[in-house]
Amino acid sequence: MAAMQLDFYVDKMKDLHFEIGPIRPPNEGGANSLLLRITRNCPWSRCAFCYGTPYGRQPFQIRRVDEIKREIDTIKLIVNVIDDINRALGGIDWVQSFIEAHFPFGENGHALQNFQCIINVLEWIRSGARTVFLQDADSLLMKTPQLLEILAYLKANFPSIERITSYARAKTLAIKTEEELAQLRKVGLSRLHIGLETGDDEILKLINKGITSSEHIEAAKKALRAGFEISEYVMPGIGGRSRWMRHALNTANALNEINPTFVRFRRFVPRPGTPLFNDWKEGRFQLLKPHELLLEIKTLIEHLQVNSRICFDHFINPAYRIGRKIVHLFSQDYSGYKFPEEKEKVLELIDYGLNIDEILWITTEELTKLPYI
Ligand code: SF4
Structure with missing residues (x-):
């Protein structure tokens, strides 16, 4: 292809960008979901283990519908340019090489944002343009008619979309009516990622989750009745050594x-800048040792009676060393283990883990030193 034509595509793409928020669930990364930022940051920012730090503790904002629709138009333009390059170069692998060579993402903030957007759309197309994740922490706080308008516009522009997912605070789900949730489900929002963390009211209060266990259960059941798939996040270790059993x-x-579609385990790792990190550092909170953590997970699993997928799809879950290699005890698969069928298998894995010398395990303290925790 002529150099002039290549320059034309580069120029065309360099002005195309849209907002991308800081985080998304790992399985949405695995699915190469398109990231569409509906709101910014977290409306609560008070959970003692998180404190809104993934969003830099920035104030919550609901973005304007026209602004988001314009970004959907931009995504469409990026898709079209990628299609043009694909046709000109004769294969999507060539498109990837072309983009990586022509977008020096280290140059400045704008170039990085531009590169992230182009790569996000490219990977999304390569995966069939099937899944979308709505950022940031609580999209359902947007008024239902506005969210419906955005979802309908998104689907109309990209009919290939099969799954649209979002984080949702249970407190926000509690204020939506079942009819509103059913409408959102009908127009394509299909899966909600909800942080239960613990079902214990005393701990929920201590970590300032802002909801009781029964309120959370009711909200999650309402979402299930409205037809959503739900991922419930639980946090082994969040009760510390004094409250692990409850x-x-x-x-x-x-x-x-609740009987959720998915249960996703995320070990509690103190995060700098949060109240619980300070409690741990100043001796008011004791982390579980590796075998204690396994015993807690075993107790939880033993008492589970659900028809759900139980997932350990995050590197912070229990892992041990064999020489220089790190081995995760549980599968990191995004679909996890099918319960009740694979419950015994998970319990056997835990017993196997309990027989591995405690010195070989990656401790929670070690994980706190990682820069991206
Ligand atoms: S609601 Fe979620 S994002 Fe907000 S502070 Fe709590 S855990 Fe963090």
Whole structure:
């Protein structure tokens, strides 16, 4: 292809960008979901283990519908340019090489944002343009008619979309009516990622989650009745050494009542800049040792009676060393283990883990030193 034509495509793409928020669930990364920022940051920012730090503790904002629709138009333009390059170069692999060679993402903030957007759309197309993740922490706080308008516009522009997912605070789900949720489900929003963390009311209060266990259960059941798939996030270790048993038992009870589509385990790792990090550093909170953590997870699993996928799809979950190699005890697969069928298998893995010398395990303290925790 002529150099002039290549320059034309580069110039065309350099002005195309849209907002991308800081985080998304790992499985949405695995699915190469398109990232569409509906709101900015977290409206609560008070959970003691998080404190809104993934969003830099910036104030929550609901973005304007016209602004988001314009960004959907931009995404469409990027898709069209990628199609043109694909046709000109004769293959999507060549498009990837072309983009990587022509977008020096280290240059400045604008270039980085531009590169992230182009790569996000390219990977999305390569995966069939099937899944979208709405950022940031609580998209459902947007008024339902506005969210419906955005979802309808997105689907009309990209009929290949099969799944649209979002984080949702249970407190926000509680204020949406079942009819509103059903409308959102009908127009394409299909899966909600919700942070239960623990089913124990005492711990929920201590971590300032802003909701009780029964409120959370009701909200999650309402979303399920409206037809959503839900991913419930639970946090082994969040009760510390003094409350591990009640954490395990009451979390199992809450999950049994909800019977979510997915349960996703995320070990508690103190995060700098949060109240719980300070509590740990100043001796008011004791982290579980590796075998104690496994015992807590075992207790929770033993009491689980759900028809759900149980997932450990994050590197912070239990792992040990064999020489220089790090081995995760559980599968990191995004679809996890099918319960109840694979419950025994998970319990056997935990017993296997309990027989591995504690010195070989990656401790929670070690994980706190990682820069991206
Ligand atoms: S609601 Fe979510 S994002 Fe907000 S502070 Fe709590 S855990 Fe963090």
